[in-house]
Amino acid sequence: MPDNSAETTFAWDDVDYESIYQGKPPVEGSDVSLKATPWDIGEAQPAVVELERSGKFSGEVLDAGCGLGENAMFLAGKGYRVTGIDASTTALDQARQRATERGLEVEFVQSDATRLEELADERFTTVLDSALYHCLTPEQQRTYAATLRRVAKPGAHLHLFCDCGRGGFRLPQSISEEDLRARVGPHWDILDIEPARYVTAFTKESIAAMDLKRLASIGLTVKPDEIEVDERGRAIGQVWYLHAVRR
Template sequence: MSDVDFDAVYQGKPLVEGSGIAFDLAPWDIKAPQPAVVDLVRDGQFRGEVLDVGCGLGENALFLAANGYRVTGVDGSAAGLEQAGRRAAERGVDVTFVHADATALTELPEQRFDTVLDSALYHCLDDEQRQLYAAALHRVTAPGARLHLLCFADVDAGLRFPIAVSQDNLRANLGAHWDIEDIRPGSYTTSLTPEVFSRIGEDALANLGFTVDAQRVRQDEQGRIVGPIWQLRATRH
């Protein structure tokens, strides 16, 4: 996803330079934590100090911190982190935000974190970057640390996301450093609605990598489009 300018997206500019296609909200900005993350917290799947890598606008990190976890949010977009910091201040929630390359994480100390959350970062990387990323996460996590990773799935469920990945890809790129315990289908809530898709147009969406079947696409109770993900759980070697 190297052609996506995340700073531009957070500033209301086109997702891809020259495409002319901009969204009122970043497609992943639902102004709340992902429901899948809420479920993980409810089920006691986080422990100790938490790293939210690819935290974006910080909604998952803020939710975790509000539930009593010590959280560090990392992202490569300065514009996204600036907005995340403002949201944290407005809500009186304490999260440490760090501007860093997720494939290196050199700004973070070794063996610090007990749980990692990756909500929609992995699929943004190419395979070489994914392998570096797996190693970087291994370096900054404690022995036995947990990884919860949500990524776009190569599944036709009415909406097919750009840069969707396979379960085999996850195993190949993470397996050197992480014991993968489970990969299951899940759902990712977007800020997009059928009206947004209609305004942008089918051809323009296809150029961005979205495949949409209006008859089968899922929506939540607020009318937001929901797409397929893989939900992975792993433990650090």
């Protein structure tokens, strides 16, 4: 599978995640708004729920790129000690508010995911990345994989979901299986990489109201005819699911 990330001139540094969480245009100088935070569905990702049901979480959990904290709060509600990290103060403020309203205890920490200087070495038994990896540059992805290894205990499990460049949503930097093996593999023993489904906040109706040409101008290609929906009408993105163990 080709490495599409090398073929695009799109720069991830152009994306302002604070603006996305505030409902503003995601790229400075553009008036294109996503109308919603695409990954905020108001609950944990079904794929994460299924992992927990299957016994794939244990010990202390790190949710890397936790955003508005839905996955972290779901896991905390199941009795895990959870730390959620994100670079966005807006997202973390909202996550803390949601956790307080639900009576859940989660440690939310503002941090650069490629450094995690606020976190101790060999602390976590399970690491979750629910769609952060593909938001990093290739070099950041390598550093990030090494940083996650540092804060994980030997034998810790990594569950990582990232865009695979298939389906009705296409990001400007799609990740191939070869990318994952080259950038994550040096730091983690990869057990499996397989296709998975990722629920978004969009519906076919909201997509029909979008200006697709303007979205393409900020690097997001949407192909309505290729979009699947779940039983609640929510649009599904196609992703990779990587499962690895910290050596």
